[in-house]
Amino acid sequence: MSATCNAICIVLTVLSWKGVASQYDSSYAFVDVKNAATNQHERFCVNYEQFKTNTNLPTTAEEATAVKMSWWGSEDGNTNVCKTEIRPNMAGTVVPLNYRLENSSGPCAYPFQKQGAWRGAFQYQVDQLTQHNVSTGLFLLRRGYNFFTNWHDFLFSDFYDPDLNHSSIPLFFTYNHTLFDDMLKLSSPGQSGADLEMRFYRPPSHVFDASMLIIWILAVFSITMGGYWSGRRKISLHSKERKYLVDQEKQTSVVSQSTTTTTMDDSEGTADVERLRDTSGLRQQQPPQPATTPVNCCTIIVMLIVIVGVLMLGYYFRFVMVYIFNVLLVIGGTFAMFGCLAALVGPIPCGRCRVCKSINDLTQSVFKREVFHWDCCQQRPMWRSVFLFLLSASVTITWFIIRNNAYAFILLDIINVCLCIHVIKGLRFPSLKWLALLLVVMFVYDMFMVFGTPYITSDGCSIMVQVAVGSDCKPAQTGQYPIAPVDANIPEILPMLFRVPRLSDPMLSCIDLSVDLQYRPIMLGLGDIIMPGFLVGYCFGVDLTMKRRLFYGPISVLSYGVGLIVTFIALTLMKIAQPALIYLVPFTFVPVCLVALCRKEFLQLWNGVEETDGPEVLAVLESGPSSAASSNHGTMHHHVADNGNTIH
Template sequence: MGAARALRAVVWGLLLPLMSAREGILHVFKNDDPQLTKQYCIYYNSDWTSLPDTLDNIAYLKLEFLTPKLLCSQADVPHADVIKDKAIVVMRGNCTFIEKAEIAQQLGAKMLLIASDTAIHEPHGNKTQSLTIPIALVRNYDIIDLKQTLGKDVNVTLYSPPVPNFDYSMVIIFLIAVVCVILGGYWSGMSELEKLKSVSSSGSSSTLSDIEHVTLTPLTAVLFVCVSCIMLVLMYYFYQWLVYVVISIFCVGSAMSLFSCLSALVSKIPYGRCRFPCWNQCIEVRLFFLALCCVATSVVWGVFRNEDRWAWILQDILGISFCVNLIQTLKLPNFKSCVILLGLLLVYDVFFVFITPFITKSGQSIMVEVATGPSEDSEKNDGNLVEASAERSAPHEKLPVVMKVPRLMFSAVMLCRMPFSMLGYGDIVLPGLLVAYCHRFDVQTSSSRVYFISSAIAYAVGMLVTFLGLSLMKMAQPALLYLVPCTLISCTLVALYRKEMKKFWNGNNYQVMDPMDFPANEENAARANEQHEGQ
């Protein structure tokens, strides 16, 4: 249940981080060597400043370094001629961005760069119409790097290249999601087939308990959604503490899931089968080393989880195993349970994404707030960001419940942060439970996997529709809004066409059948009787 709670702590629909017009590029070149250029990240307010898309036919300004001055009064500039018709850079703090910009414009500056030692974000404030110069926030260590690499005799300009609507990382996310659903559903069906064979050959239902499963009945499905709602609200209000609980649960659950997935493959290797005693049990050498590797993978991710450049690879490996194992472990006994669970979670997603912005003070949805984590906000003074600390803020913790793939494009956002395309585990596991049920039903009824194949195709179509909705609406979309109708309608149509709707709705619960009801057991019993009569 801990892994399930972690799963639904947030269902981050398919949220591709779309860049707004608040991230741009500071382009710099050295006066005596125009070929020597560098680019740095800047943040700006699109309501204050309009930046060009490219460097074509763009004007450059000589940069004047006024740091460490704050420019909160004209006394910080001894002579107005020093900054006239130039771009200037000053330190952040003591007064608002608007006050700094008004002083700079009065003294004749044509561009204002504000260097910050804290996290940089889009500037806010009530800008007057008379204020016309561009205003941008830049990291102070970028300014230091600029002076060290290019010197102080440089020209600068600002621009903001557009972000393409389509990125190839979306293809990778699509493949990860579809492969997870297919593998989990296939594994669940194969486990069902093995159990049926065991019952048929042994004549006893005791072997059914050999493999642990968690069955979600209609009642437990309703309770599951209620717990998810409570957990999401608690995460919203107590994120700074509960995020570490979720990270801990993910580390343990993903390590166990990775071991469960890989042990099924390692068992096929004909080496390392020797055993050694441990805690009154005998453990195979190969499984022991596999367990160490799985734990090590989880621990390494836990320690370096904020290293965006490569930690996402480990998170995706652990996430794939987590999703596949959960799809195989959680069982929906019938289509009725599937409809109840997915229907309620669809309402849950829509409510927390689209309705809660009208309730929260920030105007942001609870789902988005929890999924992205608290913003690295600095102090605010009358709507204008001012310096809160001289130290750089540490990266805030994120919930490890999403598949992450770096976006494969160039734009200002690449300089400012590592942008990711993301898909929540819930958007993989929850429809995957329906696909797994379809495969088990195929196995139980010998349906030649028609339900499994059709539901897997429906899931892929639902993902494509989600991409389309995201591209058209340019905003976060709850993926279940598209995945649930696609998968449920597809399964319903197949069941109606095959005239198996009643059986599909109620499930083919072989667990309640007497083992002697199976044909193989009846044949074995008949043979035993013949042998007994012959004797």
């Protein structure tokens, strides 16, 4: 018990570890404005000009030095630097100034109105503040001011002025209306801000974000549910496979018995055989789905070619491919969510009534023939199946419509959880050797696409990162002015990944979604869940096939969870995108192999565990092939199987 408590304390300590002095990941900071006379204070968001340097701010308002506010020029409320009459009491204070200099500002602004000369205006104002011993500069922007064509003044997470060459004082930005409409409200009547004190600070960022925990839970949940479902489905399909073979043997026995004993003519004998087939329930049986997916070297090579081909299409034709992926997610996500919901409500007895017509009944009335040959289209669907399908379609279509909304990631993650579970459940490998080959190939592929492609691309960027995120991997060039996301043509992120905003970001409340558009997320690709998920599904299948307590399945899930934690640690320490499979593949595959070697079961897993018959199939086998012929030919039995809502 004490060891468990110690482990929990260590984890909490690591998660609460705060970063050391370094560059901030955004320019947001806080200013605590306080009325020295009334002690009334309020916190506001500002942007810190020097956020890319190692000049860090105090971490709390209590640690920050209080700086009194004063005005520039000869009158209260003046923020125009061109007012040359200077008050003597500005030393050691914070002075607000207009960020933009215009012709109406005065003679000092004229030199900066020429084309390209505006870049020196900010440095000029900072120099004026420094010459008069001002402690802190607070520059005011008019929100949405159209400075250039399609370029408006907004404050956002990466905002700063790159034209500043040097400054010995801290500089901050805020909106004009924030100062005059909100901050000055704290000032006593007649003081015009003279009684206000400002403290600038920024809380430290946590090294590990809570969003990593959420993604970890989503990934482990998906891989566990999909893997266990895959194992159960493998056993179920194997039982159906054996039952089908037994039924075929029964049918052969029935036909042979009727043929050898009949004394009637050919037509009567044929009719008797057909009647025996009907009464024995063996007529028109379809072969069941294979318990395992046929896999060989050619299959894996084709999979790799398809994956690389899709990645290259996304790299060269990303604008088109992102919409194709969105549509495919709507279609695939609908069926995946429907499959998961149908399995979830399978044991519930209500809603099993069927609609009056099947899909093929409708096609028969329109096209005069059956168009589809799937069981789901030939049978009349249950009302609850129709409801679940419409619910699933409404969720995916809603996501497609609002996918650019800042909170659309919630629907996206729900859809992707269902998609991962459905894919892991659907592909069942026959042996560990083919899984090993696939995982090794994907290990090399992921490492090369993230770490190798920067050496062969013209811009030195990773193909994988550019396809997934759509943005340039290089930092902004020196002197390049940052543009607000609302004015920039930001590429849409591919939907085939989990996205969760950085919930532990201390400046989360400062993000203006009307300008920033999105929260800064942490992402994990679906392939980093599905590929190890095939191994987890195989391990659960081995456990269920051997008819013992679950062993290899939980080990593979635990190993995957540890590997994902190591991935997040690498992401935090290196601060660059990581190929997750280079951590997940060895962490998931190696423990399973080591345990199998210790238990002397490695060869069984490597070549594929030989399935044994389930209880139902054994009962049928023991009954013998003649049991079908001994049934009462004058009685008909009709059974309706609800296979669509049963977990396999």
